[in-house]
Amino acid sequence: MTRSLRRYLSLHAQSFASAAASLARQPIATLMTALVIAIALALPAGLRVLVGNASSIVGSWDTAVDFSAYLAAAVAPERAREIAEDIRRRADVEAVRLVTPDEALADFRARSGFGEALDALGENPLPYTLVVRPASGAAGDVEGIAAALREIDEVELVQLDTEWVERLRALLGLAARVLDVITALLAVGVALVVGNTIRLEILNRAAEIEVIKLVGGTDAFIRRPFLYLGLFYGFAGAVGAAVLIAVVLELLAEPTAAVAALYGSDFRLAGLSAGDAAVLFAGGALLGLAGAALATARHLRAIEPR
Amino acid sequence: MIRFENVSKRYPGGREALRGVSFHLERGEMAFLTGPSGAGKSTLLKLVTLIEKPTRGTVIVNGQNTSRLSRRAIPRFRQRIGVVFQDHKLLYDRSVFDNVALPLVILGLGPREIERRVRAALDLVGLLGHERDAPITLSTGEQQRVGIARAVASRPDILVADEPTGNLDPELSLEIMRLFERFNEVGVTLLIATHDLDLIERFDKRRLRLVDGLIESDTAAPGRAA
Numbered sequence: 001m002t003r004s005l006r007r008y009l010s011l012h013a014q015s016f017a018s019a020a021a022s023l024a025r026q027p028i029a030t031l032m033t034a035l036v037i038a039i040a041l042a043l044p045a046g047l048r049v050l051v052g053n054a055s056s057i058v059g060s061w062d063t064a065v066d067f068s069a070y071l072a073a074a075v076a077p078e079r080a081r082e083i084a085e086d087i088r089r090r091a092d093v094e095a096v097r098l099v100t101p102d103e104a105l106a107d108f109r110a111r112s113g114f115g116e117a118l119d120a121l122g123e124n125p126l127p128y129t130l131v132v133r134p135a136s137g138a139a140g141d142v143e144g145i146a147a148a149l150r151e152i153d154e155v156e157l158v159q160l161d162t163e164w165v166e167r168l169r170a171l172l173g174l175a176a177r178v179l180d181v182i183t184a185l186l187a188v189g190v191a192l193v194v195g196n197t198i199r200l201e202i203l204n205r206a207a208e209i210e211v212i213k214l215v216g217g218t219d220a221f222i223r224r225p226f227l228y229l230g231l232f233y234g235f236a237g238a239v240g241a242a243v244l245i246a247v248v249l250e251l252l253a254e255p256t257a258a259v260a261a262l263y264g265s266d267f268r269l270a271g272l273s274a275g276d277a278a279v280l281f282a283g284g285a286l287l288g289l290a291g292a293a294l295a296t297a298r299h300l301r302a303i304e305p306r
Numbered sequence: 307m308i309r310f311e312n313v314s315k316r317y318p319g320g321r322e323a324l325r326g327v328s329f330h331l332e333r334g335e336m337a338f339l340t341g342p343s344g345a346g347k348s349t350l351l352k353l354v355t356l357i358e359k360p361t362r363g364t365v366i367v368n369g370q371n372t373s374r375l376s377r378r379a380i381p382r383f384r385q386r387i388g389v390v391f392q393d394h395k396l397l398y399d400r401s402v403f404d405n406v407a408l409p410l411v412i413l414g415l416g417p418r419e420i421e422r423r424v425r426a427a428l429d430l431v432g433l434l435g436h437e438r439d440a441p442i443t444l445s446t447g448e449q450q451r452v453g454i455a456r457a458v459a460s461r462p463d464i465l466v467a468d469e470p471t472g473n474l475d476p477e478l479s480l481e482i483m484r485l486f487e488r489f490n491e492v493g494v495t496l497l498i499a500t501h502d503l504d505l506i507e508r509f510d511k512r513r514l515r516l517v518d519g520l521i522e523s524d525t526a527a528p529g530r531a532a
């Protein structure tokens with residue numbers, strides 16, 4: 001190692017030790033500050049995880065453009081099969097599945113959990129249903145098939161499930177934008193919290209800073225432990241945020257699985273991906289550093305030996 | 307080594323603490339700065355350590371005109387000057403070792419070199435073995451000696467001390483002054499402010515007497531006087 005590099009490393013080691021010592025001196029205060037930062041970071045990061053989960057659900061519906069056409073209750077089985085056959089012959093239709101009232105009832109019973117209520121009804125209230133799979137997912141094609149179905153007298157209702165999927169997708173897009181704003185605001189908040197903590201630390205150590213300046217400490221030397229302190233607070237806050245998110249997801253895991261089961265899905269909440277975690281840790285550390293840089297730039301200069 | 311040329315210092319809103327002071331302290335010289343309280347002794351030393359800058363005149367320390375030094379250049383300038391304060395100005399949340407090591411850490415010395423020099427400095431002031439102590443557990447005299455060890459650990463060219471024996475009994479005061487004399491013997495330039503005339507009577511050194519911001523007398527070491 002060259003002399004200057006050794007000198008550089010030794011100075012950093014000393015600054016780091018000094019920062020660590022000042023944290024250890026007031027463990028409770030340190031913990032509280034880290035916790036505040038953790039919560040501020042966990043909020044946007046956690047919401048991002050939730051929106052990510054919701055998007056992945058909606059995204060999995062991309063291919064599921066099947067839609068349903070309900071026939072009138074009185075339609076005879078032969079007529080129902082005829083209509084299904086007519087539609088199936090269209091070039092823009094890939095497949096049609098005819099669901100009998102009995103099948104529909106059995107399915108509903110199994111999925112909804114309202115079995116006993118249905119038993120009380122006595123008679124099956126459900127009509128024949130055509131589940132149509134268009135050849136393409138293009139909106140125009142789907143509308144064309146739907147229009148043709150509506151022309152048929154016995155078709156009572158055409159339900160285009162895709163509409164609400166589109167709406168939900170738009171809402172999720174909006175939520176993502178709102179999240180960006182929240183993230184930006186809370187990022188500024190984290191930098192300010194760290195900055196304020198560092199400012200107090202600087203004021204607490206004014207006498208020490210004076211002495212260091214008197215014996216020839218450079219601005220960089222004096223600044224360094226405070227920058228390490230900011231870096232630590234940011235990073236510790238990010239680790240705390242990751243833990244908070246993991247705990248909340250763990251608490252939500254069982255209820256989510258129960259709801260998913262009702263919809264016949266084996267959907268599981270996804271946690272922070274490795275990439276997300278890396279962004280969170282790096283982001284937290286950088287925000288802490290930025291806050292400390294801000295505080296030192298503003299307050300160190302004012303402390304001069306008298 | 308330290309040259310004042312017609313130096314005046316007026317504090318903002320205050321009266322003139324120094325009024326046209328001139329003197330020259332040669333390399334390797336040792337001098338006492340005396341005078342009544344309020345005469346301007348501390349102000350003069352602050353001009354040497356660049357805590358203050360002169361309002362008029364020139365202060366040249368170690369060949370550098372202090373008025374021309376930029377803010378960024380001040381730390382390096384101070385690294386070559388050792389300072390001892392009446393109130394020690396120790397860091398009370400750090401050990402004796404860390405206090406003495408501070409200027410060496412600032413110089414960026416390696417841990418082994420720091421250890422060696424800290425022990426040498428503590429040995430000089432008779433505090434070897436107290437490295438791990440907290441300064442608060444030491445007596446005032448011992449604390450002052452820690453301050454002196456810190457000032458000399460980096461082997462500065464110049465050492466200035468403002469009332470270094472102000473809080474000490476005569477015996478300890480004498481001991482501390484003897485210590486300064488020994489630094490002088492190895493070539494350090496010293497300027498020591500004190501109002502303890504009885505004490506400096508016992509040393510054969512130059513005396514600058516300040517009164518009301520003016521140098522009233524500048525007497526060479528009595529023993530060397532013609």
Ligand SMILES: Nc1ncnc2c1ncn2[C@@H]1O[C@H](COP(=O)(O)OP(=O)(O)O)[C@@H](O)[C@H]1O
Binds near residue numbers: 323343348
């Ligand atoms: N920071 C200051 N602001 C204003 N006046 C000051 C300041 N420091 C010292 N003085 C004034 O300058 C004069 C000289 O003070 P000082 O240099 O401390 O004298 P000494 O050390 O000889 O007692 C005194 O009148 C004192 O009140």
Ligand SMILES: [Mg+2]
Binds near residue numbers: 347348349468
């Ligand atoms: Mg004074």
